[in-house]
Amino acid sequence: MRASQYLIATLKETPSDAEVISHQLMLRAGMVRKVAAGLYNWLPLGLRTLRKVERIVREEMDKSGAQEVLMPAIQPSELWQESGRWEQYGPELLRVKDRHDREFCVGPTHEEVITDMIRNEIQSYKQLPTNLYQIQTKFRDEVRPRFGVMRSREFIMKDAYSFHSSLESLQQTYDLMHSTYCKIFDRIGLDYRPVLADNGSIGGNSSHEFHVLASSGEDDIAFSTGSDFAANIEKAEALAPACDRGAATQAMTLVDTPNAKTIAQLVEQHGLDIEKTVKTLFVVASEECEADFVALMVRGDHDLNEIKAEKLPEVAEPLEMADEDSIRKLVGAGPGSLGPVNLPIPVIIDRTVEKMADFGAGANIEGKHYFGINWERDLPLPKVADIRNVVEGDPSPCGNGTISIKRGIEVGHIFQLGKKYAEAMNATVLDENGKAATLDMGCYGIGVTRVVAAAIEQNNDDKGIIWPEAIAPFTVAIVALKYEKSDAVQQQADALYESLTAAGVEVILDDRPKVSPGAKMADMELMGIPHRIVISDRGIGAGTYEYKARRDADKQEIAADQAEAFILNALSV
RNA sequence: CGGGGCAUAGCGCAGCCUGGUAGCGCAUCUGCUUUGGGAGCAGAGGGUCGUAGGUUCGAAUCCUGCUGCCCCGACCA
Numbered sequence: 281m282r283a284s285q286y287l288i289a290t291l292k293e294t295p296s297d298a299e300v301i302s303h304q305l306m307l308r309a310g311m312v313r314k315v316a317a318g319l320y321n322w323l324p325l326g327l328r329t330l331r332k333v334e335r336i337v338r339e340e341m342d343k344s345g346a347q348e349v350l351m352p353a354i355q356p357s358e359l360w361q362e363s364g365r366w367e368q369y370g371p372e373l374l375r376v377k378d379r380h381d382r383e384f385c386v387g388p389t390h391e392e393v394i395t396d397m398i399r400n401e402i403q404s405y406k407q408l409p410t411n412l413y414q415i416q417t418k419f420r421d422e423v424r425p426r427f428g429v430m431r432s433r434e435f436i437m438k439d440a441y442s443f444h445s446s447l448e449s450l451q452q453t454y455d456l457m458h459s460t461y462c463k464i465f466d467r468i469g470l471d472y473r474p475v476l477a478d479n480g481s482i483g484g485n486s487s488h489e490f491h492v493l494a495s496s497g498e499d500d501i502a503f504s505t506g507s508d509f510a511a512n513i514e515k516a517e518a519l520a521p522a523c524d525r526g527a528a529t530q531a532m533t534l535v536d537t538p539n540a541k542t543i544a545q546l547v548e549q550h551g552l553d554i555e556k557t558v559k560t561l562f563v564v565a566s567e568e569c570e571a572d573f574v575a576l577m578v579r580g581d582h583d584l585n586e587i588k589a590e591k592l593p594e595v596a597e598p599l600e601m602a603d604e605d606s607i608r609k610l611v612g613a614g615p616g617s618l619g620p621v622n623l624p625i626p627v628i629i630d631r632t633v634e635k636m637a638d639f640g641a642g643a644n645i646e647g648k649h650y651f652g653i654n655w656e657r658d659l660p661l662p663k664v665a666d667i668r669n670v671v672e673g674d675p676s677p678c679g680n681g682t683i684s685i686k687r688g689i690e691v692g693h694i695f696q697l698g699k700k701y702a703e704a705m706n707a708t709v710l711d712e713n714g715k716a717a718t719l720d721m722g723c724y725g726i727g728v729t730r731v732v733a734a735a736i737e738q739n740n741d742d743k744g745i746i747w748p749e750a751i752a753p754f755t756v757a758i759v760a761l762k763y764e765k766s767d768a769v770q771q772q773a774d775a776l777y778e779s780l781t782a783a784g785v786e787v788i789l790d791d792r793p794k795v796s797p798g799a800k801m802a803d804m805e806l807m808g809i810p811h812r813i814v815i816s817d818r819g820i821g822a823g824t825y826e827y828k829a830r831r832d833a834d835k836q837e838i839a840a841d842q843a844e845a846f847i848l849n850a851l852s853v
Numbered sequence: 854c855g856g857g858g859c860a861u862a863g864c865g866c867a868g869c870c871u872g873g874u875a876g877c878g879c880a881u882c883u884g885c886u887u888u889g890g891g892a893g894c895a896g897a898g899g900g901u902c903g904u905a906g907g908u909u910c911g912a913a914u915c916c917u918g919c920u921g922c923c924c925c926g927a928c929c930a
Binding site for chain 1: 854859863864865866878879880887888889890891892921922923924926927928929930
């Protein structure tokens with residue numbers, strides 16, 4: 281490609297609304313432009329990278345034995361009614377009506393459509409297992425699109441769905457997808473980790489997320505320092521402290537704490553150790569609970585894990601915090617003065633809280649706390665559960681090492697769905713005995729557009745993007761200085777450009793007239809082209825070109841007549 | 854949805870407080886010079902100042918409604 285004929289849309293200044301580095305660089309390098317909130321144009325340069333990611337995903341999926349299909353972006357409401365998600369999904373599902381007033385949605389995912397397809401096309405267990413995928417545009421009406429294409433409303437996703445007549449078969453395909461995902465992200469050149477994940481409202485048994493480690497990530501991942509254990513913080517188990525509960529040494533006393541509404545204030549004003557405090561949160565109870573609310577207690581310095589809490593049978597799903605009026609009506613005191621003593625509703629305490637002695641908590645009397653509370657002396661021990669987020673330094677649930685927490689960008693997710701959709705939509709095959717058997721299902725997603733942003737988050741410097749070779753829009757940049765004026769430069773640059781292109785290398789020849797050397801080099805660096813050759817009169821006089829890899833600190837002179845061989849040798853593919 | 858902020862040329866911004874008919878840098882176009890790290894000089898084009906209304910002789914500027922966007926939070930198969 282000749283730069284003089286290519287849409288190079290680089291910006292010297294950073295658009296003010298771009299927050300994260302990948303968004304800034306995608307705009308500055310001229311890869312994307314915003315059309316509206318969460319909606320982007322992909323310019324030629326950006327699309328080249330996007331297509332390369334797609335190609336790698338497609339090749340590895342095909343190698344795994346999956347077959348590509350293409351489903352419609354617009355889906356009829358009837359299928360979503362069948363699965364029950366028309367009601368469940370909420371405002372993130374963009375619903376539209378056609379001219380006949382029939383209801384449709386713009387697909388955020390395709391479980392319903394694929395299950396419908398499979399129940400029509402597959403009749404026998406002999407046709408299983410099968411794994412079908414597509415690479416297609418999805419739409420989710422995100423509350424808050426942000427970070428450019430990292431969290432956009434319209435995006436490209438690779439979604440695969442597998443169908444099975446047994447859970448063993450599902451597990452096999454799940455494992456195959458796990459290793460396929462590792463191959464895909466290895467090839468792209470990302471620093472990523474598979475992590476244990478929560479299945480969310482989708483249900484099912486097993487789930488892993490693939491996270492690219494980056495400080496701008498929106499998820500907290502818990503790693504073990506002693507093994508390769510990794511789990512989304514939503515999922516990571518907080519073990520019970522190994523020690524026994526200390527003996528009670530204090531009497532329970534009622535203390536005036538008129539100005540202590542938060543744990544921090546309590547600690548500051550009353551000299552209480554934060555590890556001797558407990559916070560009490562009221563959440564809406566489930567139907568099977570007689571009370572309207574349930575009290576959840578975690579140590580003062582810990583955070584409630586809403587996913588874990590939501591799974592308790594006593595707690596309503598989705599988790600909802602009690603509003604202040606209801607709390608006051610129930611106990612006569614507001615948030616800030618709540619605790620386990622004399623509470624008329626069920627109490628569930630965290631494993632850490634069970635081991636606490638002589639602790640302080642709200643007295644359920646406005647402006648008062650009890651200090652020196654002890655279980656089984658001052659009040660019976662309530663139900664104990666793991667309901668908090670793990671924190672840095674906790675023992676790892678794998679048994680080795682301690683927890684360390686890092687930020688991750690979720691670029692892939694694999695799920696075992698089990699029979700959830702097949703059951704709701706009556707997708708069956710005939711088994712060996714000629715009986716209808718409900719299918720088991722798995723689903724496997726990769727956020728293709730998000731991968732592009734994540735790769736930039738991990739590979740950049742003060743000059744711009746540094747593409748991993750596998751997804752670079754071009755692999756080699758030939759910067760021809762004074763191209764339009766020097767016959768020698770023009771001749772040699774053209775010759776190298778043509779021979780490399782003929783050898784299958786994707787080259788961008790910067791032949792732009794009247795663009796200064798500095799500007800040409802700055803643009804190629806901003807765009808992140810992995811290899812750069814500078815051809816100039818000065819070099820030609822000495823029989824050399826200059827070579828520099830985007831990651832290298834220093835440039836080097838190479839023999840002009842060896843340039844093609846040198847480059848072919850430098851390419852890692 | 855709650856809180857905060859912004860909206861003036863393609864991009865980055867000033868002007869607004871104190872009303873008088875819009876400006877700077879980058880980018881773009883023309884000419885000349887320049888070409889190894891985002892060139893120089895001279896000239897040019899480009900803005901219903903988000904939108905609707907109000908106050909006023911006069912509104913980018915003051916007031917009100919609306920819309921869009923950004924940030925924090927809540928939310929997120």
